[in-house]
Amino acid sequence: MTKVAPIDQRKADHIKINLEKDVRSALTTGLENYRFTHEALPELNLEQVDTGLSLFGKQLAAPVLISSMTGGTADAETLNLRLAEAAQEMKLAMGVGSQRAAIENLDQAKTFQVRRVAPDILLFANLGAVQLNYGYGIEQCRLAVDMIQADALILHLNPLQEAVQDAGDTNFAGLAGKIEEICRKVEVPVIAKEVGWGISQRTAKLLTDCGVSAIDVAGAGGTSWSQVEMYRAPDEFTRELAATFVGWGLPTAESILNVKKAAPEMTVFASGGIRDGLDIAKCIALGATLGGMAGQFLKAAAISTKSAMQMMKLTKRQIEVTMFATGAGTLKELQERLRVH
Numbered sequence: 001m002t003k004v005a006p007i008d009q010r011k012a013d014h015i016k017i018n019l020e021k022d023v024r025s026a027l028t029t030g031l032e033n034y035r036f037t038h039e040a041l042p043e044l045n046l047e048q049v050d051t052g053l054s055l056f057g058k059q060l061a062a063p064v065l066i067s068s069m070t071g072g073t074a075d076a077e078t079l080n081l082r083l084a085e086a087a088q089e090m091k092l093a094m095g096v097g098s099q100r101a102a103i104e105n106l107d108q109a110k111t112f113q114v115r116r117v118a119p120d121i122l123l124f125a126n127l128g129a130v131q132l133n134y135g136y137g138i139e140q141c142r143l144a145v146d147m148i149q150a151d152a153l154i155l156h157l158n159p160l161q162e163a164v165q166d167a168g169d170t171n172f173a174g175l176a177g178k179i180e181e182i183c184r185k186v187e188v189p190v191i192a193k194e195v196g197w198g199i200s201q202r203t204a205k206l207l208t209d210c211g212v213s214a215i216d217v218a219g220a221g222g223t224s225w226s227q228v229e230m231y232r233a234p235d236e237f238t239r240e241l242a243a244t245f246v247g248w249g250l251p252t253a254e255s256i257l258n259v260k261k262a263a264p265e266m267t268v269f270a271s272g273g274i275r276d277g278l279d280i281a282k283c284i285a286l287g288a289t290l291g292g293m294a295g296q297f298l299k300a301a302a303i304s305t306k307s308a309m310q311m312m313k314l315t316k317r318q319i320e321v322t323m324f325a326t327g328a329g330t331l332k333e334l335q336e337r338l339r340v341h
């Protein structure tokens, strides 16, 4: 890895641990409990299956999101540019990782700035919602959006990750009111997102009342941040504390249904443990608008832009073939084809 200043060590550790260690949750996504009804006579031409959609004023070729991951170091900049270049080519959506490092040190802004290679993609800025209790406000949110010319702002919610790490930011009290204020003042849609433990009905209701435009459930079943923090732990106490939560969280499938039950009109993004386009198709059928992958795309981008692009192509084709074999010509029709196994 490139040499980095101590302030960015955390971000560099995250990438390294995610690439080198098994950081999967002990839970599964729950998507394995669902099957599509196969149609032997789909009455469709595969090449006319339409995976396109429009969201926040942008046109996407498929309901695929490259989930928020990185920025802040030279290696992270390379990964962001590779992912963005591939996303531009494939017309997919992408989020950058938490921009806090660049808010504190504007020299790092360029490691998040991907518009030079991806002028047209649906692009999401990212900040930790908890920072609103540590001095951040509308000014920093606007800065994050403007810095990367984002179409929307993700505020991520990671209470457990902060709680199991050494010196985490653990004051989550009174945050809803502050999120509500950002939703009211910022010029772009606000998306609330977990980081791998899912969304309950209660949280979905609270976030809806705050005025968020979408919720990314980032459920359990994939990358587990308590496992990542376990590998970063500076001592045995912190290591054991983090290890306790390997099986924590609300699985992704359950989280989608939770949001749909609490807020039927809410736009839902599904992520957390999604492996491929078939999983994304299941999430769409459960009510999501986009399916996101983080860990999977990270591994591909660590190899090359071409690998990232290959993975995106495969993901899109997997969605198309799923739709074809279930007789769904559009994403809307796909929603009627799922059954519980």
Ligand SMILES: Cc1cc2nc3c(=O)[nH]c(=O)nc-3n(C[C@H](O)[C@H](O)[C@H](O)COP(=O)(O)O)c2cc1C
Pocket (backbone or CB within 6 Å): 014, 015, 018, 067, 068, 069, 070, 096, 097, 098, 126, 154, 156, 193, 194, 195, 196, 218, 221, 222, 223, 271, 272, 273, 274, 292, 293, 294, 295, 296, 298
């Ligand atoms: C290396 C890495 C860094 C991440 N950094 C962020 C971040 O800065 N902000 C955020 O909202 N989520 C972050 N995430 C969480 C992902 O966006 C996603 O919600 C989570 O990893 C679950 O998806 P997965 O199982 O496909 O990995 C990160 C994930 C990875 C793998």
